[in-house]
Amino acid sequence: MRDAAAELAEACFADDFGARSKAIFELNFRYGPFGALPLIDELGSQSEDRRLQAIYALSRMGGEAAQPVMAATYSSDELIRAGAVLVLAELNDARAAARVTDMAANDDSGMVRKIAATYAADASPADMLYAQGWDYLDADAEYGLAGTENYGALFVANGASVVAVDMIPSLVPCELAKRSFLRAYELGNADAAIALATAYAAEVSILNAVGEEDVRNLQMASALTLGNEVLCAALVNAVAENKVGAARALVDMVDAENPNSAAALEFAMANAQSADVRYGAAIAMAHTGNAAEGVVATLAEASTLDALRVVILADPNAARAERLAGDLSAEGVAVIHVESGGAALISAYRSVVVDAFVIADPLPDLYASRVIKEIQKDERYADTPFLVLGNEDSGDIEGAEMLERPEASPILDSFGDLDADRERYLATAAAAAEALAHLAHHGGVSLGNANLGGALGREDAVAIPMARVMGLAGDAGMADALMGLIADDSRSVEARTAGAKGLTALAGRTSVSVDTAALEALVADSDPALAMACARALAACGGAHLAESGGSPIGWLAANSARRSKQEANEKEQQEQEDTRRKLTK
DSSP, rough: OOHHHHHGGGGGSSSHHHHHHHHHHHHHHHGGGHHHHHHHHHTSSSSHHHHHHHHHHHHHHHGGGGGHHHHHTTOOOOOHHHHHHHHHHTTTOGGGHHHHHHHHHOOOOOHHHHHHHHHOOSSOOHHHHHHHHHHHHTOOTTTTGGGGGGOSSSEEEEEEEEEEOOGGGHHHHHHHHHHHHHHHHHHHTTTTHHHHHHHHHHHHHHHHHHOOOOHHHHHHHHHHHTOHHHHHHHHHHHTTOHHHHHHHHHHHSOOTTSSGHHHHHHHHHHOOSHHHHHHHHHHHTTTTTHHHHOHHHHHHHHHHHHEEEEEEEOOHHHHHHHHHHHHHHHTTEEEEEEEEEEHHHHHHHHSOSSSSSEEESSSSSSSSHHHHHHHSSGGGGTTTTEEEEEEEEOOOEEEEEEEEEEEHHHHHHHHHOOOOOHHHHHHHHHHHHHHHHHHHTTSSOOOTTOOTTTTGGSOOHHHHHHHHHHHHHHOOOHHHHHHHHOOOOOOOOOHHHHHHHHHHHHHHSOOOOOOHHHHHHHHHSSHHEEEEHHHHHHHHOOOOOOOOGSSHHHHHHHHHHHHHHHHHHHHHHHHHHHHHHHHOOO
């Protein structure tokens, strides 16, 4: 692009005024701010005539040239810096005032200082740069970076030239803010370090969302060099100003092990409007051994976070829709039921996330094919599965799967991976459960009125540490929940074993009453790790001693082997029956 723009830019130096004007217009129209780059190079020309014509051309480009020309004020060539000041004066862009005032006071070149002084404000350049940085970071409507100016490129000085660095558009105003804050910091502004830390944190939050780990780590490392005291102050400020992304990133950057960080983390946990920030602060404090009531309650709340699956069901058959919605709800899926195609389109538009669409064909107002075609125009649903409840007249529909029967199973099987936000919910819930387990292990934790309901029914990453929490810090009333987990043969061996260990710990601290027969059965016939854990739990709960079958270890092993052989035979028979059924179906 630069070469093509440079070829057209040469016409801006034509002898004919009309030809020059036409070239300037075309350069701006075709290339926008990128068309300014070859003209900026000419600000350093040894020909005064070409320098003047470059200044004229850039000033005629208007606001499109503002950002690359401001970047040119950092050029290593004093002629380019001087020319850039003259262009900015013609453009009359208020965002340049801080930089021009800085140049008037501090530029290395006397010539540049003299030119800049003509346009400088009677104010502290450090304070002006600090204020300008916030205008960028806060997306100020008048003095920030307008959306129409953001081309996903940051203009930076590279020696004498200015180059465009491609980046995620949301990072561009953060980088502009950092440029201003960093210069204010160098000039001694007392608050610039805190502002700079906030800008770094804002970028870290954006990079986390898009998975750019390497760049994120560089940003975090730079922020850490500002010192923990600055990061703590930035966290308090970000919470107070409800800068959610920056606050969440700062919670991770603050050194929780440093005693001086406690006040900032407590402030974040108590005052953040975002639950994500509160949970992050509580998790950080828990890992330092802080078992305060507020920390424990917040962790318990965080452990309930779930990644809800959502299905939009468009079906005018109320009885069929009710049955299907009930089956999906039993699997933890939220169902939005509508009866028409128009209502399905509205629901799709309003929904934040949808994991699958189930569309009856036909609907009272539209055919399923039309509904699907309209919804797929929304790029959010480009990869979302569509399943159709058709009839004998329904043919194949592009981009959709036909359901033979209105059952939950194929709908559940169609779900793709969770989006980043819901993955984060699960990660937060698991981290909160682990943090509670950490506190419980070290003792002194009072669960009080903390709501742990349903935690054992969650995925293993939550259920396993929560079983440990209940064992180490729960009350006798939690024994039934632990027994429910132990007895649930649909759960993993690891989760059931954790439940048995939790029950053992709970029985050692409190007086529990459970059905020991279930434990006896698992001791006699289950995975070795689970059997051992259940044996300990049985003893802790006052169950009877189980002698080996036949009066000897060999007898017990033989009985166990016979049970396993019978179980394997039953499973083989069931598999053969299923294979036969499938063949008949085909």
